[in-house]
Amino acid sequence: MIDKIVFATGNEGKMREVRLILEDISLPVLSMKEAGIEAEIEENGKTFEENAAIKAKAVQKLSGGLVLADDSGLEIDYLNGEPGIYSARYMGEDTSYRVKNQNLIDRLAGVKDEDRTARFVCAIAAAFPNGEVLTTRGTIEGRIGYEEKGTNGFGYDPIFYLPEYGCSTAELEPSEKNSISHRGRALRLMRELLKERGL
Ligand code: IMP
Numbered sequence: 001m002i003d004k005i006v007f008a009t010g011n012e013g014k015m016r017e018v019r020l021i022l023e024d025i026s027l028p029v030l031s032m033k034e035a036g037i038e039a040e041i042e043e044n045g046k047t048f049e050e051n052a053a054i055k056a057k058a059v060q061k062l063s064g065g066l067v068l069a070d071d072s073g074l075e076i077d078y079l080n081g082e083p084g085i086y087s088a089r090y091m092g093e094d095t096s097y098r099v100k101n102q103n104l105i106d107r108l109a110g111v112k113d114e115d116r117t118a119r120f121v122c123a124i125a126a127a128f129p130n131g132e133v134l135t136t137r138g139t140i141e142g143r144i145g146y147e148e149k150g151t152n153g154f155g156y157d158p159i160f161y162l163p164e165y166g167c168s169t170a171e172l173e174p175s176e177k178n179s180i181s182h183r184g185r186a187l188r189l190m191r192e193l194l195k196e197r198g199l
Contacts, residue, residue: 002129002199004028006035008059008069013154017178018068021187025199027066037062048072048085049135052125060127066199068190072122072183074156076144078108078115087156101148101159108144116143120160120169122182124190134193138185142169153177 005027007018015031022029032039041058045051048071055069073087083090083104091100108116119139126134140162148158150170157170157177169177178184 002027002066004030004035004065006030006032006037006059006063006065006067008032008039008041008055008067014070014183017183018187020178021184022191025191025194027199032059032063035063043071043085045071045085048121048123049125049137051085052123053127053133053135056125056127057133060129064129066129066194067127068124069127070122070124070183070186072120074118074120074160076104076108076116076118078111078117078144079104097155097158098148101156104144104156105146105148105159113143116145118142118144118160120156120182122186124183124186126190126194134190136186136189136193138182138187138189140169140180140182140185 007015007029010032019029037059039059039062041055043051043054045054051071052069056067060067073084075081075084091103119141121139123135123137142160142162145159145161145168149168150158152172152174153170158168160169162169
């Protein structure tokens with residue numbers, strides 16, 4: 001009997017988003033902290049899905065129940081998909097996003113609009129007590145801007161420009177971003193898979 005869902009993150013912002021989207025699943029959704037779990041997990045997978053599954057399985061062993069985990073990042077086509085699964089570690093985990101964002105803008109100097117395509121990717125993995133693992137993926141397509149814009153969001157949001165909205169994801173209201181974001185999409189797909197399994 002599955003009696004709870006643990007989401008493998010220490011990030012409260014992510015937890016708020018996750019709780020909102022999983023609202024109509026009839027199980028309590030706990031953060032690792034709320035579940036009393038501490039874990040340093042090495043993300044040594046080669047894809048977003050592998051990394052999400054590594055985290056979900058590791059935490060599942062410690063917590064029991066159903067465990068969800070995510071892995072996300074920014075893929076820039078002109079840079080052959082960089083920073084990709086290394087998005088958080090790009091230029092060092094402790095380097096500010098002002099510096100990381102400026103570096104990416106500089107690496108795209110002289111690159112024309114149509115070649116600045118990029119996407120945010122998010123994989124969600126669900127690890128069940130019986131060892132089964134499910135994954136979903138959500139993406140949002142955009143272009144790398146010419147300067148940082150906006151103060152909402154986090155990470156690479158200020159340089160991620162959405163042509164059809166005429167602004168960066170850092171200029172969207174949080175609820176608006178959630179409704180179109182890679183993480184929102186991947187989570188809603190996972191919610192449907194869980195519902196199909198009667199949860
Ligand atoms: P994760 O927490 O290991 O999935 O790290 C993903 C990294 O990708 C973050 O630290 C950000 O740098 C970047 N990233 C993922 N999603 C977003 C987003 O929605 N906006 C901006 N940056 C993001």
